[in-house]
Amino acid sequence: MIAAFVGVAFDGIAYGGLLFLISLGLSVTLGLMNFINLAHGTFAMMGGFLCVELIRRAGVPFLATLPLVFLVVGLAGVVLERLLYRRLYRRGHLDQVLFTIGLMLMAQAAAARIWGPSQQPVTLPPAFHHQISLLGVDVGVYRLFLIGCVAAVTTALGLLLGRTRFGTQLRAAVDHRQAAAGSGINVELLFSITFAVGSGLAGLGGALAIDVLGLDPTFGFKYLVYFLIVVGVGGVGSLRGPLLAALVLGMVDIGGKYYLPRAGSFAVYAAMVALLALFPAGLYGRRA
Amino acid sequence: MAGALTTSGLRRSFRGFTAIADVSLDIPAGARHALIGPNGAGKTTLINLLTGALRPDDGEVMMDGNRITHLPQHARVKRGLTRTFQVNTLFASLTVLESVALAVCERLGQGADCWRPVSAREDVLDEAYELLGSLGLDGDGGAVTRQLPYGKQRLVEIALALAARPSVLLLDEPAAGIPSGESQQLIATIERLPAETTILLIEHDMSLVFRFAQRITVLAAGSVVTEGTPDAVAADARVRELYLGGEGHA
Amino acid sequence: MVAVPDSAGRIPNLPRPNWHGLELGFWATPFLAYFVAPDRRLLLVQIFVYALFALSLDLILGYAGILSLGHAAFFGTGAYTAGLLARHGWVEPLSGLGAAALICAAFGYAVSFLVVSGPDLTRLLVTLGVGLLTSEAANQASAITGGVDGLSDMQPARLLGVFRFQLNGKTAFVYSLIVLLLVFVFVRRLVHAPFGLSLRGIRENRRRMPAIGVNVRGRLQAVFALGAAIAGMAGALLAQTTGFVGIDTLSFQRSADLLIILLIGGTGRLYGALLGAAVFILAQDYLSGISPEYWQFWLGAALVLLVLVAPGGVIGGGEAFYRRWRHRWQVR
Numbered sequence: 105m106i107a108a109f110v111g112v113a114f115d116g117i118a119y120g121g122l123l124f125l126i127s128l129g130l131s132v133t134l135g136l137m138n139f140i141n142l143a144h145g146t147f148a149m150m151g152g153f154l155c156v157e158l159i160r161r162a163g164v165p166f167l168a169t170l171p172l173v174f175l176v177v178g179l180a181g182v183v184l185e186r187l188l189y190r191r192l193y194r195r196g197h198l199d200q201v202l203f204t205i206g207l208m209l210m211a212q213a214a215a216a217r218i219w220g221p222s223q224q225p226v227t228l229p230p231a232f233h234h235q236i237s238l239l240g241v242d243v244g245v246y247r248l249f250l251i252g253c254v255a256a257v258t259t260a261l262g263l264l265l266g267r268t269r270f271g272t273q274l275r276a277a278v279d280h281r282q283a284a285a286g287s288g289i290n291v292e293l294l295f296s297i298t299f300a301v302g303s304g305l306a307g308l309g310g311a312l313a314i315d316v317l318g319l320d321p322t323f324g325f326k327y328l329v330y331f332l333i334v335v336g337v338g339g340v341g342s343l344r345g346p347l348l349a350a351l352v353l354g355m356v357d358i359g360g361k362y363y364l365p366r367a368g369s370f371a372v373y374a375a376m377v378a379l380l381a382l383f384p385a386g387l388y389g390r391r392a
Numbered sequence: 393m394a395g396a397l398t399t400s401g402l403r404r405s406f407r408g409f410t411a412i413a414d415v416s417l418d419i420p421a422g423a424r425h426a427l428i429g430p431n432g433a434g435k436t437t438l439i440n441l442l443t444g445a446l447r448p449d450d451g452e453v454m455m456d457g458n459r460i461t462h463l464p465q466h467a468r469v470k471r472g473l474t475r476t477f478q479v480n481t482l483f484a485s486l487t488v489l490e491s492v493a494l495a496v497c498e499r500l501g502q503g504a505d506c507w508r509p510v511s512a513r514e515d516v517l518d519e520a521y522e523l524l525g526s527l528g529l530d531g532d533g534g535a536v537t538r539q540l541p542y543g544k545q546r547l548v549e550i551a552l553a554l555a556a557r558p559s560v561l562l563l564d565e566p567a568a569g570i571p572s573g574e575s576q577q578l579i580a581t582i583e584r585l586p587a588e589t590t591i592l593l594i595e596h597d598m599s600l601v602f603r604f605a606q607r608i609t610v611l612a613a614g615s616v617v618t619e620g621t622p623d624a625v626a627a628d629a630r631v632r633e634l635y636l637g638g639e640g641h642a
Numbered sequence: 643m644v645a646v647p648d649s650a651g652r653i654p655n656l657p658r659p660n661w662h663g664l665e666l667g668f669w670a671t672p673f674l675a676y677f678v679a680p681d682r683r684l685l686l687v688q689i690f691v692y693a694l695f696a697l698s699l700d701l702i703l704g705y706a707g708i709l710s711l712g713h714a715a716f717f718g719t720g721a722y723t724a725g726l727l728a729r730h731g732w733v734e735p736l737s738g739l740g741a742a743a744l745i746c747a748a749f750g751y752a753v754s755f756l757v758v759s760g761p762d763l764t765r766l767l768v769t770l771g772v773g774l775l776t777s778e779a780a781n782q783a784s785a786i787t788g789g790v791d792g793l794s795d796m797q798p799a800r801l802l803g804v805f806r807f808q809l810n811g812k813t814a815f816v817y818s819l820i821v822l823l824l825v826f827v828f829v830r831r832l833v834h835a836p837f838g839l840s841l842r843g844i845r846e847n848r849r850r851m852p853a854i855g856v857n858v859r860g861r862l863q864a865v866f867a868l869g870a871a872i873a874g875m876a877g878a879l880l881a882q883t884t885g886f887v888g889i890d891t892l893s894f895q896r897s898a899d900l901l902i903i904l905l906i907g908g909t910g911r912l913y914g915a916l917l918g919a920a921v922f923i924l925a926q927d928y929l930s931g932i933s934p935e936y937w938q939f940w941l942g943a944a945l946v947l948l949v950l951v952a953p954g955g956v957i958g959g960g961e962a963f964y965r966r967w968r969h970r971w972q973v974r
Contacts, residue, residue, distance in 0.1 A: 121938075134763065140762070140763060140766070163878070186949075188903070188946075191950065192949070195949075197709055197762040197763075197766075197907075198709055199949050199953055201709065201711075201766070201901070201948050202901055202902070202905050202945055202948075203945065203946055203949040203950070205901070205942075205945060206941075206942040206944070206946040207942065207948065208942070208948060209938050209941055209942030209945065210939055210942035210946070211937065211942075211944055212938065212942075213935040213936070213938040213939035213942065214939060216935045216938075217935050217939075218696065227752060248865025256676075277772070329770060329771075329774065330768070332763070332766070332767050333767065334766055335763065336763050336767040337767075337790060338768075366782070368776055369774070370775065370778050370779075370782070371772045373774045373775045373778065374775060376767065376771050377756065377768055377771045377772065377775065378759070380756065380764050380768050380771070381755075381756050381768075384759050384760030384764050407817035415904075427867075427932070443853070444852075445852075463851035464852070465855055466851075466852040466855050466857050466858075470855050471852065473740060474853065474854075475855075479892070481847055481849055482847065482850065482851045483842070483843055483845060483846040483847050483850065484845055484847070485842075486842060486843070487656075489656060489905060490656060490839060490842075491843075493656065493839070494836070494839050494840060494843050494854065495854040495855075497836040497839065497840070498836075498840070498854050498855045498856055499855065502836050503837070503840050503855075503856060504836070504837050504861070504864070505835050505836045505837060505841075506831065506832045506835050506837045506838075507831050507832075507835055509656075509658070509659045509831065509834035509835055510656050510834065510835065510836055510839055511656040511657070511658050511834070513836075514660075515837075523748070524644065552850070552854055553853070553854075555854065556854060556855055571810070581698050604696060616664060
């Protein structure tokens with residue numbers, strides 16, 4: 105019983121960590137530019153497909169694809185931001201929602217055309233297929249690796265936000281954009297960089313998620329709800345909020361599917377609606 | 393004796409910062425009362441507490457002796473307490489007439505009616521036109537609010553508050569953003585308000601304050617420093633100190 | 643908007659609810675289509691159903707400004723209500739329609755508590771969540787709803803005891819068109835009445851509304867429940883005219899379709915919903931022969947382009963064009 109619970113908890117944390125990694129970009133986009141980007145899941149999907157292609161066509165080992173995916177998807181993010189997204193910052197949320205749904209549909213259709221509708225396999229390094237014994241429970245090495253990755257990235261981000269000038273400027277801009285711009289911070293540049301990092305992280309998360317969540321053209325939409333939940337419930341303007349929300353979400357989903365298989369996704373949606381009813385502005389952070 | 397608007401022991405903090413600390417006011421009916429104080433004194437917080445946009449941590453707000461402390465904002469409006477906003481809070485894409493008609497419909501209790509169009513309601517239109525006329529906005533009924541010059545928008549701001557025929561009117565810096573030279577129209581409008589209406593004016597423009605107010609309350613750091621006639625307040629050493637030589641212009 | 647002096651000799655600058663010539667012409671078209679395109683009647687019925695559905699969202703989104711991604715929950719609930727009633731022997735169509743409206747109004751009112759406060763993202767999420775929950779629930783309760791297979795073979799009774807629902811679609815056509823027209827007339831009046839004006843006020847500046855004495859929550863809850871009821875009626879119409887209720891009526895796809903319809907036609911003008919529905923259904927019919935990916939890709943591209951280029955939709959673009967054209971004439 106306990107063993108099963110620990111297993112579920114580990115899975116939940118790994119899963120939640122992944123969701124956090126991917127959702128972070130969405131949170132910043134919303135907090136900094138008040139832009140609702142429903143195509144954010146598409147960046148994750150891009151990362152996943154890029155990883156698969158690199159392994160399959162170029163024979164790049166899995167671990168090596170990760171930094172590449174981060175860079176390429178981040179770059180793609182900047183390009184999209186400069187060309188398209190920038191025009192919509194002043195528009196209302198409805199326009200942004202419709203626009204990004206359009207992008208998502210296009211990407212989904214294109215991916216289905218190129219790679220077909222079925223799930224993509226990924227070849228992980230053999231070490232990841234093992235299990236090791238932790239606290240008397242067998243835990244997958246890959247899960248541990250994921251948790252490690254997320255922990256590393258989160259720590260790095262925490263340092264970036266707390267200890268660097270860039271981080272301070274970013275926090276100022278999220279808190280009060282006009283005041284920040286007024287005091288000489290180049291908010292537009294700040295945003296491009298942040299968008300790049302956010303997209304890159306999403307891509308990275310997508311690559312890491314292939315084995316855990318499965319990768320197919322509908323990835324962007326299938327998990328979009330989860331990303332929105334992380335941001336909506338976790339709030340914007342902090343790392344803690346989305347992290348906590350993501351971990352809870354991960355555990356609730358995995359736990360729900362394990363202990364109440366008939367309920368399926370019910371647990372997650374119901375929990376989300378309940379949480380939002382109680383905390384309309386999110387668990388932490390200011391109003392989204 | 394129950395004043396038109398009274399507060400007792402009003403207190404409000406925000407995450408450890410005390411914005412309003414034990415404020416008690418007693419404003420009689422028909423008063424021309426002004427509230428002044430340096431920036432950050434808590435004037436806006438006080439207005440929000442009076443109108444119901446904020447709830448106090450402690451203390452009471454009363455109208456004519458009746459407790460309204462926990463009434464929501466719209467309920468207080470129905471009791472006759474309205475306000476204007478320091479920054480124009482108008483319906484940008486609606487025309488002036490539509491905006492005022494909207495407010496009048498609400499006052500007449502027709503706000504939730506679903507069948508008869510607004511344009512067919514003579515009573516609403518009569519009142520709306522009358523109100524616009526009294527503020528010198530006769531010809532501006534058809535103008536879209538966002539296209540009006542700032543000064544006229546300020547008048548629309550007042551029109552919306554007057555549409556409810558308030559017994560107590562809170563004016564939050566009505567002259568804000570209007571150059572001193574052009575504020576004549578505005579001052580004249582405020583002076584023409586019915587004598588029975590109790591008016592609490594918050595202003596930085598001292599010439600306006602001293603011309604208009606019968607009594608002044610001075611607020612600083614969330615507490616009342618002093619209260620009295622304009623002359624008494626002007627002569628008060630503490631007030632002088634606050635304003636460092638009498639400079640009170642925003 | 644016709645400027646006619648009223649009894650006091652003033653010209654109120656309020657939209658007058660007199661029916662414009664264009665409007666009458668617009669409504670003549672479907673009546674004509676009945677005779678001109680007899681073989682396309684069922685397609686036209688689909689347009690009427692979606693037009694009604696879109697109208698309900700325009701009230702909520704275009705007038706009150708509530709961003710909803712789960713409106714299909716009410717559409718599907720209405721469809722299943724009518725369908726289940728028919729399955730269990732209650733085949734009278736008008737009362738089925740009424741029942742769907744009532745149940746969805748109650749459902750909508752319950753959801754409205756979650757939707758009236760909070761930022762846009764919260765409302766998006768809550769409505770999306772409700773939509774997904776409803777869809778999941780219907781899927782799980784397959785014993786009642788038929789699950790993925792849906793409910794089928796539902797034959798409604800004679801309309802008003804006289805008109806039979808035949809395969810040629812005559813009754814279905816007139817039935818759905820009349821319902822659409824009646825609801826439209828009601829909504830049109832509502833929009834010109836103080837209630838409609840207050841909705842616009844809430845959308846324009848929510849903060850100002852309590853300051854003029856409006857209980858914003860109450861208004862929003864009322865309009866949300868009304869929108870839900872109308873969506874439910876649209877769903878019931880679908881069930882009754884096609885004899886089939888599928889689980890896709892509750893899907894996110896339906897909710898998204900609706901947003902697209904409002905984008906095409908334009909929000910906040912009622913006719914945008916109607917026009918948008920017509921364009922969307924016709925386009926879908928025309929392009930559905932090609933692979934679903936093709937349709938999906940070009941739909942996405944159309945969305946992107948429309949938002950960038952014509953945010954007011956067909957109606958908004960048309961109005962802007964008309965204004966510029968008129969201005970040019972006036973300048974001369």
